[in-house]
Amino acid sequence: MITYEVKGHKDTRSGFGEALLELAASDERVVGLCADLTGSLKMGDFAAEYPHRFFQAGIAEANMMGVAAGMASAGKIPFAATFANFGSGRVYDQIRQSIAYSRNNVKICVSHAGLTLGEDGATHQMLEDLGMMKMLPNMCVINPCDFNQTKQATHAIAQYEGPVYLRFGRPKMPVFIPEDMPFKIGKAITLKHGKDVTIIATGHLVWPAMEAAKELHNKGVDAEVINMHTIKPLDTDAVIHSVRKTGCVVTAEEHMLNGGMGESIATLLSNRMPAPLEMVGVADTFGESGKPQELMEKYGLTHQNVANAALKVVQRKT
């Protein structure tokens, strides 16, 4: 088992920007679109190096999604990027009809997802996008956990044929996934083996899940940690296999509990192998302004919350 350690802090969006630049060099079909957030999405280098393959859509996301769909229909691989808020809810019908239903090879790449957007507050803190996107037939939904994994995911979705929603974030976060770690869409990664409880985490909650496992170890609880980077298609085998061993589950995500990854896992287990389950996520409320870490604490998304949920769920095992 690899021991994971933090090698500095970087933002996941920069992983996207770096990978996009690499992809552009290797595949001429790759084009980029952005709705007046090129700097925030780290697409500046791509735009400068490939001006004829970069399209500034202005503050008009609905049109951007449609243009991306049209380009995909002609054989391009468009990466349409903006904030999570503007790349999901604002343009749901455009994504639904022109991208998902029409099965166009568009990569919707969104940054500033969740509470860690921080000071801008609830208007921009998208916490419902995973739910909206996972409900769409044909849509693949991915939420990587650090800079390196975002890079790997960006490369992987370019190879994948079909619509994808790739979600990442704003602040610098621990980098702990090895650069050369294989990334396969729909294939969860077991970061730590354990026998007492399964912790399934996605996105910015994966590192806190690892920290929680350390703390649980000190309390005599042996936790297994699964990095569920792909929300859809869900790696059901990984969940069943682990929970069969541990007998209980904690899910953790920077997303609304309604409609999130935890809900998908709860549904899976209810259908196939009922087991005690605790969910860490945002409980049916909007966010607010604050520093990312302050918000994660206030809304219950820290490693401590994950550890407490694990201790609780272990108690519920019969």
Place this chain on the structure above:
Amino acid sequence: MSEADNLQQLATQVRRDILRMVHAVNSGHPGGSLGCADFLSALYFEIMDLEPSQFRMDGRGEDVFFLSNGHISPLWYSVLARRGYFSVSELATFRKLNSRLQGHPSTDKGLPGVRMASGSLGQGLSVAIGQALAKKMDGDSKLVYSLHGDGELQEGQIWEAAMFAAANKVDNLIATVDYNRQQIDGPLEKVMDLFDLKAKWEAFGWNVLEMNGHHIPEIIKVLKQAKNITGKETPILILMHTQMGKGVDYMEGTHEWHGKAPNDELLEIALQQLPETLGDY
């Protein structure tokens, strides 16, 4: 017989197809379909450069058409079938279970000729622009055509697309608006007036042409004129003046038949006004 006469005969048969299709399932949208029959017949049989037997989803090397007002699907299906994309007998499956001819056009059933789902309005112009830009990137000199309802122009995305196309010099696109001045709830100026549409599009940086959508020689003339002004760094829009329900006296010029099928008796009356020309499906 002149080319225009042939097209007129085709358009008459297409109108019969539309009426019989919507009547058979007692649903669908005859009004707008009838109103655009002359235009779409001329476009597919006289203007566009395409090869139905070698249909490619990516449209590379051929002219591409997107129907943005997807509810006039009976018209599009009839023209596609008559043009040879699939058998005319398949028109009998329109709106029925397991059909490739969905109520609104879709790609998931693999119907040749359709490259994008439409029906939720306002999205087709953006899509056409995306295809047009891809053609430019690929050095493909063929053109992209799109058709939109006038009521559809009330969707904000249309104007986002209008801004984007002008700013990006999308000059290999010819968009046409079916300006019949009717929509579901009534006359367009009563539902929500669009005022001077020509001035609006021109203000958005488009080159605007106008034509009578029921005069086939004029349709061909204006479409050719539009082709001649492509490649000049300006997107092109044709305001096409039409009558909703054209060809059936009791349907003409009213919104009443926007989304309603005729009963047996009214179908007979309608078909008597549109004699069979190429043979019913």
